[in-house]
Amino acid sequence: MLKGVVKSGVGEGAMFMAMEHYALGMEEELGFAPYKGTLNLQANKEEAQRFIGSLQKQYLPGFTKGTKKFGGVKLYPCHIKHIQAAIVVPEYTRYDLSTVEIIAEPYLRSALKLKDGDQVTLTP
Numbered sequence: 001m002l003k004g005v006v007k008s009g010v011g012e013g014a015m016f017m018a019m020e021h022y023a024l025g026m027e028e029e030l031g032f033a034p035y036k037g038t039l040n041l042q043a044n045k046e047e048a049q050r051f052i053g054s055l056q057k058q059y060l061p062g063f064t065k066g067t068k069k070f071g072g073v074k075l076y077p078c079h080i081k082h083i084q085a086a087i088v089v090p091e092y093t094r095y096d097l098s099t100v101e102i103i104a105e106p107y108l109r110s111a112l113k114l115k116d117g118d119q120v121t122l123t124p
Contacts, residue, residue: 004041013038
């Protein structure tokens with residue numbers, strides 16, 4: 001398991017999750033249509049690396065749109081409480097693994113009544 005603390009992000013997750021290539025690809029790979037945004041968790045980088053290393057990796061390749069190239073995304077299915085979720089690790093990101101980005105079908109902050117500073121646990 002991995003424990004982390006909910007924190008606000010910079011809003012880029014929502015922009016990328018709204019892109020059809022990523023949204024449809026993630027739905028196909030994971031079996032659920034993810035909410036168009038991510039939940040960010042502050043975590044211990046080494047613990048996050050160990051936890052992610054124990055999960056089955058799925059990969060969504062990048063794509064080109066016009067002259068702009070968008071990177072691939074590694075997906076690691078997991079659970080947050082009773083909800084099927086996945087850790088997303090984009091090829092191009094401003095975060096290291098001390099910030100773990102989570103996607104799920106529902107808006108997790110609302111579904112789990114989360115706010116910045118709340119501790120949550122991810123399980124396989």
